[in-house]
Amino acid sequence: MSTGNVVCPRCNENSRIRRNGRSTSGMQRYRCQLCLKTFQLDFYYLGSCPDVRQTILEMTKGGSEYKDTARTLGISLKTVIRQLKNSRYKVN
Ligand SMILES: [Zn+2]
Numbered sequence: 001m002s003t004g005n006v007v008c009p010r011c012n013e014n015s016r017i018r019r020n021g022r023s024t025s026g027m028q029r030y031r032c033q034l035c036l037k038t039f040q041l042d043f044y045y046l047g048s049c050p051d052v053r054q055t056i057l058e059m060t061k062g063g064s065e066y067k068d069t070a071r072t073l074g075i076s077l078k079t080v081i082r083q084l085k086n087s088r089y090k091v092n
Contacts, residue, residue: 008032009039009050047075053083060084 007014013034020031025044032039043049052073059069066084070077084091 006030006041008035008037010037011035045075046073047079047083053087056080056083057087057089060089 005014006017008017008030011032011034013032016033017030018033020029020038023029023040023044027040027042027044029038029040031037046052052075055073056069059072060066064072066080067077070080073080081091
């Protein structure tokens with residue numbers, strides 16, 4: 001079964017990607033047969049999406065309060081702080 005233009009976020013492989021069931025929230029998951037990692041492209045909860053960390057960082061550097069960032073993005077305050085810590089941003 002072809003998965004179209006799904007690309008592995010780790011190794012950028014796009015021809016050996018297989019569907020790998022669904023996440024608990026019902027999103028399609030994929031498995032890369034090259035690096036054997038599983039991943040998903042769509043997230044029910046935005047806080048789980050890898051791209052959201054960059055948004056959080058930019059909002060924080062732009063002077064947004066953590067709780068405002070959380071509310072704007074529709075994620076929890078804990079997620080905001082965890083993502084900032086993971087990005088090695090100095091959390092006050
Ligand atoms: Zn891969």
